[in-house]
Amino acid sequence: MALALQTYATVKDANAALKAAGTRYLGGGTLVVRAANEGDVSVSGLIRSTEPSLSTIAVAGDKVRIGASVTMAAIAHHPDLDALAKAARAVGGPAIRNMATVGGNLFAPAPYGDFAVALLALDATISTDDGDTPIETFLANRDGSRAIVTSVSFTLPKADSFRFLKVSRVKPKGVSVLSIASVLERSPDGTVSSARIALGCMADRPMRAIAAEKALTGRSLTKDSIAPALAAARDGTSPITDPIASAWYRNEVLPVHLGRLLLA
Amino acid sequence: MAKVPVQFTLNGSDKAEFVDSGTTLLHALRDKIGDTSPKGGCHQGTCGACSVIIDGELRLSCLTLAETCNGATISTTSGLSESGVLHPLQRAFLDTFATQCGFCTPGMIMAAKVLLDHTPNPSRDEVVEALSGNICRCTGYEPIIQAVLTAARSNSQNAA
Ligand code: FES
Ligand code: FES
Numbered sequence: 001m002a003l004a005l006q007t008y009a010t011v012k013d014a015n016a017a018l019k020a021a022g023t024r025y026l027g028g029g030t031l032v033v034r035a036a037n038e039g040d041v042s043v044s045g046l047i048r049s050t051e052p053s054l055s056t057i058a059v060a061g062d063k064v065r066i067g068a069s070v071t072m073a074a075i076a077h078h079p080d081l082d083a084l085a086k087a088a089r090a091v092g093g094p095a096i097r098n099m100a101t102v103g104g105n106l107f108a109p110a111p112y113g114d115f116a117v118a119l120l121a122l123d124a125t126i127s128t129d130d131g132d133t134p135i136e137t138f139l140a141n142r143d144g145s146r147a148i149v150t151s152v153s154f155t156l157p158k159a160d161s162f163r164f165l166k167v168s169r170v171k172p173k174g175v176s177v178l179s180i181a182s183v184l185e186r187s188p189d190g191t192v193s194s195a196r197i198a199l200g201c202m203a204d205r206p207m208r209a210i211a212a213e214k215a216l217t218g219r220s221l222t223k224d225s226i227a228p229a230l231a232a233a234r235d236g237t238s239p240i241t242d243p244i245a246s247a248w249y250r251n252e253v254l255p256v257h258l259g260r261l262l263l264a
Numbered sequence: 265m266a267k268v269p270v271q272f273t274l275n276g277s278d279k280a281e282f283v284d285s286g287t288t289l290l291h292a293l294r295d296k297i298g299d300t301s302p303k304g305g306c307h308q309g310t311c312g313a314c315s316v317i318i319d320g321e322l323r324l325s326c327l328t329l330a331e332t333c334n335g336a337t338i339s340t341t342s343g344l345s346e347s348g349v350l351h352p353l354q355r356a357f358l359d360t361f362a363t364q365c366g367f368c369t370p371g372m373i374m375a376a377k378v379l380l381d382h383t384p385n386p387s388r389d390e391v392v393e394a395l396s397g398n399i400c401r402c403t404g405y406e407p408i409i410q411a412v413l414t415a416a417r418s419n420s421q422n423a424a
Contacts, residue, residue: 003286004266005329029327030309033288037307037326046286046329073321093397094375095315095322173396 003036005046011148014049015129018146023047025148027069028099030092031108054103054150057081062156068103068149072115075102083162087118087181090166093173103149106135107142110201110240114166114179117206120198121181122162124154139205157183165261166200167253169244176201177245178254180261184216191220197258201250202237211235212258226262230255272336274299275343283330289323290314292330293340301342301370305399312398315371316340322378322397341370344377352415352422353377362411364402371398376412385416 005026008014018025022044024032036043054069059080066075075081075088076097091100091114105115106126119135126138128147135152138145164181168174179200187193195216197209211232219225239250267282270292281296290307293299293316305313307326314326317339344351353373356362363369372395379386379394386394391412400408 005268005285005331026329029329030324033327033329034308036286037288048332092309093312094378094394095312095324095397096309098321098323099327172393 003043003046005048008047008049009051011049011051011054011129011150014047014051015146015148017047018148020045027101027104028071030096030100031104031112049148059156063153064156065151065153066102067151069101072097072100072102072105075115080156083157084118087115087164087166090114090164090176090179102152106138106149106152110204111176111242111244113206114176114200117179117198117200118162118164118181119152119154120206120208121164121183121196122154122157123183123196124152127151127153136208142205158185161185163261163264165257165264167257175242175244178202178239178250178257180258182261184221184262189220191218192216193218199237199254201245202239202254204238204240207237209233209235209237209258216262221262223259223263226259229262230259233258268331270330270334272333272338274338275340281330285331287330288326289316289318289328289330289333289338290325293325293338299340299342301340302374303367303370305367310399311368312371312375313368315374315398317374317378320378320381322375339374339377341373344373351377352418353380353412356411356415356418357408360407360411360414362403362407368398368400368402372400372408376415379412380416380419385420386412388413 006017024043026032026046026048054067056067057070057078058065072088072091076085091097105113124135125132126135127150130147162183166179167177181198183196184192185194195213197213198206199209200206212229215229215232233255234251239247241247268285270283271280279297283292290302290304293302302316302325303313305311309324309327314324315322316325318336353376375395375398391409
């Protein structure tokens with residue numbers, strides 16, 4: 001069944017059109033056209049907006065605002081977003097990265113959405129015409145969210161404080177077994193003064209490893225002193241089972257990969 | 265369902281068609297315009313068989329709606345040969361046995377073409393990365409990687 005596409009110059013008009021039943025927002029097409037091709041009959045109309053601000057990246061000092069329609073390829077190539085290039089390149093193959101948008105990634109169900117894992121570690125703010133929402137709240141409520149995401153904003157991590165790891169069975173491009181992103185602030189003595197750790201594939205959407213974050217605070221990054229954090233890594237997880245890995249396997253290997261990320 | 269006009273340049277010639285709104289570019293190219301070089305493998309963004317080049321970037325035509333391509337410049341594998349002479353990539357795929365059933369080949373060639381357009385002398389790793397969104401069930405990939413490296417070498421010899 002074909003879908004009717006309606007294009008609006010402004011987000012405001014597109015938001016109004018999205019009130020109609022059966023409509024979905026079309027970003028890069030990698031989620032919604034895929035769903036339609038698969039026979040998802042709940043999608044009967046597609047709405048998109050060509051408002052230019054959706055496609056711009058603005059970096060002012062350490063503050064970054066990425067329009068929701070910006071692609072993974074554009075992030076990976078942006079000279080000021082080096083720190084995030086690895087996470088952007090973790091998404092799909094080259095063609096997918098030319099299409100998949102940062103806004104869409106926020107809605108990608110596990111095992112997809114590796115970039116949103118990075119955004120969760122960075123404590124990003126998600127903007128819509130209705131206002132700004134912290135990413136954690138946004139992700140928790142995303143299933144019912146109707147307002148078009150216009151941008152994501154965050155503070156660029158200080159040099160070397162951001163780390164990202166994607167584990168997949170096929171190299172260089174494979175679906176995630178899991179992904180981990182962390183922002184670790186360190187005291188002058190090298191101990192961790194604050195930690196934010198986000199996990200992908202360990203639930204149906206990106207989640208924080210809060211127990212591991214607590215167990216890491218005040219510790220140095222050595223094998224022995226991260227042991228309590230690794231022991232706490234599975235706290236609250238409910239990983240997906242899919243053809244890539246079972247929930248059991250994901251839980252089993254999470255501490256190993258978290259350890260590698262922290263000791264890298 | 266209302267028809268919508270689509271108009272773009274395909275392999276150097278202007279094309280105009282009316283399609284149902286929401287038609288994928290893959291469907292428009294194959295079933296409306298008659299360019300069957302992009303293949304429909306998964307329609308899910310997973311296999312890369314439908315890869316085409318839109319305004320210089322590799323895209324998946326199965327996930328792209330035709331009407332979003334108005335005014336675009338699109339290249340497919342069927343536009344590569346000139347006056348019956350195969351493009352160096354096509355020649356290299358044949359010479360190195362990089363094509364068996366051939367289903368993945370047009371997508372592989374498009375992915376390789378974008379790479380060589382930007383990186384005329386790629387490393388093996390760059391070739392692997394460029395082809396990483398394309399699945400081949402026949403060749404085991406190695407002959408394809410060799411074909412792209414061979415085409416790059418023959419290009420640079422021609423330029424020299
Ligand atoms: S048919 Fe488009 S990626 Fe498989
Ligand atoms: S040659 Fe058959 S899928 Fe690649």
